[in-house]
Amino acid sequence: MNTFMKVRCYGAESEKANKEAQKRISELEAQLSVTKPESEVYRLNHAPFFPVEVSETTANLLSFCLDMAERTDGAFNPCLYPATSLWGFTKTSFHIPSQKEIENILPLTDWKKVTVNKNYITAAPGMMFDFGAAGKGFAGDEAIKILKAHGIKSALLDLGGNIQTIGAKPDGSEWTVGIKNPFGAEPLGSLCIKDEAVITSGGYERFFTGEDGRRYIHIFDGRTALPVSNKVVSATAVGK
Numbered sequence: 001m002n003t004f005m006k007v008r009c010y011g012a013e014s015e016k017a018n019k020e021a022q023k024r025i026s027e028l029e030a031q032l033s034v035t036k037p038e039s040e041v042y043r044l045n046h047a048p049f050f051p052v053e054v055s056e057t058t059a060n061l062l063s064f065c066l067d068m069a070e071r072t073d074g075a076f077n078p079c080l081y082p083a084t085s086l087w088g089f090t091k092t093s094f095h096i097p098s099q100k101e102i103e104n105i106l107p108l109t110d111w112k113k114v115t116v117n118k119n120y121i122t123a124a125p126g127m128m129f130d131f132g133a134a135g136k137g138f139a140g141d142e143a144i145k146i147l148k149a150h151g152i153k154s155a156l157l158d159l160g161g162n163i164q165t166i167g168a169k170p171d172g173s174e175w176t177v178g179i180k181n182p183f184g185a186e187p188l189g190s191l192c193i194k195d196e197a198v199i200t201s202g203g204y205e206r207f208f209t210g211e212d213g214r215r216y217i218h219i220f221d222g223r224t225a226l227p228v229s230n231k232v233v234s235a236t237a238v239g240k
Helices: 014-032 040-045 056-071 081-086 099-109 132-149
Strands: 005-010 115-117 120-122 154-159 162-166 175-179 189-193 197-202 207-209 215-217 234-239
Touching: 005 014, 005 132, 014 040, 014 056, 014 132, 040 056, 056 115, 056 120, 056 132, 081 099, 132 154, 132 162, 132 197, 162 175, 175 197
Parallel strands: none
Antiparallel strands: 005 154, 115 120, 154 162, 162 197, 175 189, 197 234, 207 215
16 A cells, blocks of 8 residues: 554454454455556456456445545546556656546546446446545554454554544543644644544645646546645544
8 A cells, every 4th residue: 555554552462453454454455456466456447348246345445435426526536547547646657648638538537437236346448446545544444343353442553644543542541643744844733532533635745746837746636637736735534
């Protein structure tokens, strides 16, 4: 998932729980990667025809992502791989596409053309999926299931800035989570949480500056196949 991850948990079976959580996250990486030729998503993205049979995990994750696309009117879109690839974010070989190129790939990002029927996925020819926007959160949820199954009642997971917690600290106090400052070293502030997640994202780490002098970030508008361009530098979501 192209990031550092840390899992800290407390309990009699903490070491065993951590190892199983690490194993599960590694399995999901191998399954959901868009770049590893042996992954399930790579096979799905390079299938010669549809429908394609996938695992229950991939089918459920895609169903969740399509539901989020519906709820956000397409702002969240799991079918953006043709767009992010066109712009060069998948291989850091950046390119500003022409309007014609954008128009050509837009039909390939239309999530409404995708259906999930049990473990079978159907889409239009040429469509490709990328679960990067949901993958780390999903991996965190899966890891938490494993930790709880081992009786863990206190844990903090840091999956590349995705902070997810089980309960409070062992002494009963809340976890303190700093919010990164996009403009400097000192945090903007901190939040005190327990049994919650704090997810921060922004375009201040992954971006490129084009020959036109504009900055293009890795966060895309799912409806336009264009990098988001607004005054929001960083956003933090907090929830159970």
